[in-house]
Amino acid sequence: MADLLHTAAEEFKAAKEAPPMAAVALLASDREHREMVKTLLPEMWKKSANTEVLRLVAKLQPKDGPEFLLAGWNERTPAVRMQIIETLLSSDAWTLALLQRPEAKSCDAALRARLTKHPKKEIAKQAASVFADATSATRAAVVEKFQPALKLTGNAANGKTVFAQVCISCHKLDGVGLELGPDLRSVVQHDAEKLMNSILDPSAIIEPGFMAYNCTLKNGAQLYGVIATETSASLTLKMAGNLTKSVLRSEIASLQSTGTSLMPEGLEAALTPQSLADLIAYLKTPK
Numbered sequence: 450m451a452d453l454l455h456t457a458a459e460e461f462k463a464a465k466e467a468p469p470m471a472a473v474a475l476l477a478s479d480r481e482h483r484e485m486v487k488t489l490l491p492e493m494w495k496k497s498a499n500t501e502v503l504r505l506v507a508k509l510q511p512k513d514g515p516e517f518l519l520a521g522w523n524e525r526t527p528a529v530r531m532q533i534i535e536t537l538l539s540s541d542a543w544t545l546a547l548l549q550r551p552e553a554k555s556c557d558a559a560l561r562a563r564l565t566k567h568p569k570k571e572i573a574k575q576a577a578s579v580f581a582d583a584t585s586a587t588r589a590a591v592v593e594k595f596q597p598a599l600k601l602t603g604n605a606a607n608g609k610t611v612f613a614q615v616c617i618s619c620h621k622l623d624g625v626g627l628e629l630g631p632d633l634r635s636v637v638q639h640d641a642e643k644l645m646n647s648i649l650d651p652s653a654i655i656e657p658g659f660m661a662y663n664c665t666l667k668n669g670a671q672l673y674g675v676i677a678t679e680t681s682a683s684l685t686l687k688m689a690g691n692l693t694k695s696v697l698r699s700e701i702a703s704l705q706s707t708g709t710s711l712m713p714e715g716l717e718a719a720l721t722p723q724s725l726a727d728l729i730a731y732l733k734t735p736k
């Protein structure tokens with residue numbers, strides 16, 4: 450039996466296709482062969498990045514789990530990223546390993562909140578320090594330059610006009626605009642400083658589902674947007690102008706996360722401290 454399993458393992462390693470899951474799961478349930486299955490996992494994951502492999506990874510906890518699961522991170526779609534993260538969060542050691550890697554920076558706002566409030570103090574502390582310096586130096590300078598806006602009295606009516614000029618291509622408020630970005634009725638409670646940061650430094654904290662992707666199709670077409678939905682066969686991208694486009698996975702030549710928000714940096718070019726104060730007053734007015 451042991452020999453048979455050993456031969457099976459060698460065959461799995463050599464095979465082009467991922468080995469049949471049922472067979473691997475059977476091997477994994479056998480105490481004697483668990484270690485061997487662990488060594489197969491990186492290759493299996495490379496050949497087919499799916500939930501079954503992830504389940505096995507979570508169960509067997511191979512030491513190098515974070516390394517091989519996070520390889521090729523930029524090409525992962527939001528759904529797969531989510532599954533990888535959930536797998537890593539199944540272990541405290543892996544959660545810490547994740548926080549020590551650059552990929553942690555692409556955790557969205559929901560994950561950041563979850564990790565900074567982690568019941569294990571060590572993890573919460575590490576998360577707080579990793580996410581504290583999410584702001585780049587150039588963005589910090591812009592935020593600094595606009596600090597005076599926080600002391601000015603904003604005029605909500607003027608703010609509505611600014612909003613119509615700069616923001617409605619992505620946000621809908623008071624029945625005007627496109628719904629490419631999140632519904633801003635929910636930010637009415639945010640304090641002025643938080644709103645200012647959201648506007649001037651959008652990629653510091655990205656709302657779930659709004660990370661931008663570059664997608665190149667085999668026919669040469671370039672798409673840039675967020676992945677709104679995905680199935681095993683296709684992806685739907687939401688792009689500027691609120692256009693949606695579904696593409697078959699088989700049509701995709703490459704898919705790359707930009708690691709940044711779909712909300713662009715640089716909107717301040719159209720703002721002054723006063724118009725930013727007006728905009729903030731408008732956002733804080735209950736709709």
Ligand code: HEC
Pocket residue numbers: 612615616617618619620629630631633635636644647648651652654655656659710711712713716728
């Ligand atoms: C090109 C599209 C685009 C434009 C233009 C844009 N936004 Fe955004 N905005 C987004 C996206 C996408 C998000 C969600 C991702 C994120 O949090 O960065 C977002 C997030 C936000 C948030 C945070 C929402 C939350 O729930 O915390 C605020 C506030 C905001 N935008 C305000 C504005 C304002 C004000 C303007 C105009 C000055 C503006 N946006 C222009 C796309 C855009």
